[in-house]
Amino acid sequence: MDKDQKVWYSMKYTRKGAWINTKDLELLQLLYTNRILTLKQIKRYGRYIFNSPESTIKSKLKRWLSNNIVSIDYLRTLGKPAVSCYKIGKNGFHILRNEKIIEDEELVEVNIKNIKQPSHYFGIQDVVIDTLIEMKDKLSTVSSTHPNYRTYLSYGTKLNKEETIIIPDWKIETAEGRILNIEFDTGSQNLTRIHAKVDNYMELAKVRPAENHFVLFVVADNRSEIYTTEYASTRETRVLNIKELIINKLAHRLENLHFYVCSAYRASSIASNILKGIYPIKQSHKESEIELAILSVQLNDDIDYTMEPRDASVYYSNDVSEEFYADSHYSVIDHLSNKKMDFIFKIAEEGSVVTLDKLSYLETLISTNRIKQEVEKMNVLYLSTAAMQNDVIPKDFQNTSFSQTQLWHYKNIQTPKRTNEVVRVLE
Structure with a gap:
């Protein structure tokens, strides 16, 4: 589809339909790649790409919902109001396939009831969306990838050892080949788990010496209203513990492996500096x-x-x-x-x-x-x-x-x- 073009998609067996343009496709692709997003996350990204108020984005989602371009689910947590969450609908999936944006044969859906750690899942989405927004001013192709969506081979395929050394919480890659692996830490894991992750990244760097790998450990703070656990506004001790752990393992001494650790509210700024090539400073x-x-x-x-x-x-x-x-x-x-x-x-x-x-x-x-x-x-x-x-x-x-x-x-x-x-x- 050309940049300024819009296409009418009619829905089978109904008189309904929707006009879809390139910016609509970008939002639908984000929703498909990220699997499920809160209304607030979609409005934040949509407001940026459409340059429209949040009410316009919400109205668009309502029209798409009536056409099964998107579907809705609700995240309910103890003592908090239900949070509206959206995922791609069957017709949205067919639109993306028709525009050759995706090649998947079947729609892979995420049931919100199966998300065991909502704080972890949606915390990652916050970081990814804010990073993509900060990268919009850079003339570079950025690939944002769900860990089970072309990050590595599917589980149904025979896996090579080097392709399953570690599956990050998220992966963002630039056209220049700069790879950012994001690990979101809610603090529920003890440092032994962090040890194991660092070991795996060290092995990955040794197996793939031609690649430069950047790892950003993001520590949850209180920036998101959808966390199911209460976090402090600052998490300095956890941030410093992870930094010291990496230093003690000498993992940062590998030339093609670079570690960064921060609280969630600073993650998108550091991530964009890495992806833009500002970090490491030349x-x-x-x-x-x-x-x-x-x-x-x-x-x-x-x-x-x-x-x-x-x-x-x-x-x-x-x-x-x-x-x-x-x-x-x-x-x-x-x-x-x-x-x-x-x-x-x-x-x-x-x-x-x-x-x-x-x-x-x-x-x-x-x-x-x-x-x-x-x-x-x-x-x-x-x-x-x-x-x-x-x-x-x-x-x-x-x-x-x-x-x-x-x-x-x-x-x-x-x-x-x-x-x-x-x-x-x-x-």
Whole structure:
């Protein structure tokens, strides 16, 4: 179907029918791929693609419902009003087949009564939909795949071992071959299960060395009204526990495997940064951010700094691997206090396990006097204020300050969420 074209689909044995255009098809395909969505989730995505108010989307669903293009079910949880949920109907399935959007011979339906963990199931959908919306401004084909829908071979097919190492909760892939595996954590699983998942991703990375795999662990918070369990608004301890678990297993050291962990309300932002290629931050991008950080000093009338770059060899002994070096090193003269200081700078990625590991290492070097040249502070710089304020790091970082690239020399900036309620996971 052409972009501006619309087609009348009449329904068999009735006088009913519906006009269907390309945006309708996009919404129907989302509903088919994601199997079952709440009314609120559909309205959120529909409002974006149709640029229409939610009432218009709701009216469209009502017309489709009368034509069996979609069907409705209700999620009932103890003590909460029933939530309207929609799935593709038989006529919607035939429309998608007729437009050659899907090739499936039979409609695969999900009965809402068979969803054992609604918090988990619909939490994933929230992350996926918000990520797809954030990816709309990127001129790239994005494949969002239900784990049992062409992510791997069907259960009726003889499976190769490498194709069943792990089935993620969701998988999103770009045309450039960037693969994001999403794991949604409600906290009901103990860390032993997380251990097993990380082991499987390590095996997957080794079996498929040509592929770059990104894994985003998303920890449920209180952002969704459909959770059947009450969650806190912030889940820093769980986020940090999972990060530490991955670090202790050295899983993040594999070159083609990248781990990120965050609370649900930040998931779509981090996921889109991964899919757009912003994360991991390239060396050229880091250099540009450092230049911005230094330039911003000249624009701050409240300080009078002279900054001179220093070579990394001044700071590190031979037993320190270059991969753990800071991104830049400077001697700074504060002319107002007539004081000379040394600062090191590290560009950080929100949610990144690698970032936490390297920051922890550098913090240890400074705090234990294992750095050759005394350092006043390690300045950790994020690409945005939101990323800085929502990252989760331990409370024992005493020699580190956190900021956004252009604000590092200002006072009273809200820093990342720190927690010391962390149980380090031991092998």
